[in-house]
Amino acid sequence: MPALKSVTRSTLREIQRVLPRQRAYTQDIKRVLNDKVQKAQKNFLDNFEKHPVTMEIAAGASATNISGTLGGIGNLFSYIGFSAGSQPLAALRPLLAEYEIRYHHTKNKTIINITVPVAAAIFKVTPLPWASGRSWVKGIETGISGLGRYLYQDSANSRSGSAVQAKGRLRGSKFNNTSYLSSLLNNYYKEIRKIEKETLT
Secondary structure (H helix, E strand, C coil): HHHHHHHHHHHHHHHHHHHHHHHHHHHHHHHHHHHHHHHHHHHHHHHHHHHHHHHHCCCCHHHCCCCCCCCCCHHHHHHHCCCCCCCCCCHHHHHHHHEEEEEEEEEEEEEEEEEEECCHHHHHCCCEEEEEEHHHHHHHCCCCCCCEEEEEECCCCCCCCCCCCCHHHHHHHHCCCCCHHHHHHHHHHHHHHHHHHCCCC
């Protein structure tokens, strides 16, 4: 019995000696992984902010159509019908910045699972002003009808203050569907999946 107690105390001392090192090692790895995710996130957010669609909408009702979606006529802010003074990107930006890293420990390694925003959540916070069941972000890529009757001019009856819908057709041109968040997200997901595949021993 005394020998057993001696071994138990010795083992306990060894555990007390090793555990702090293991915790420090784990924390270091988590810090490195978090840095990698933040780097991928920053790259994604920078590309989002530099995208012509984002820049055009952020510029408001007096912007020029730098995205080319309207063939140079007016701008997306007034075409989509955002209210004057509103900030359509306000709900989107914090969502895009969200991420979570979870660790699943097995006997031989730790599996990493990283959660970032998905399209469904993005569509939910970006409703069209005149059709809450549809997303303007999705519309940028799939099309938003009405360009033929879009009249870009100051008007007190306009939601944005700078565009109205004409009674008759003004032109035969159509909305130019443009790659937007789907491609940015795909590149982001690829970076995140690459980080996820890294294992901790």
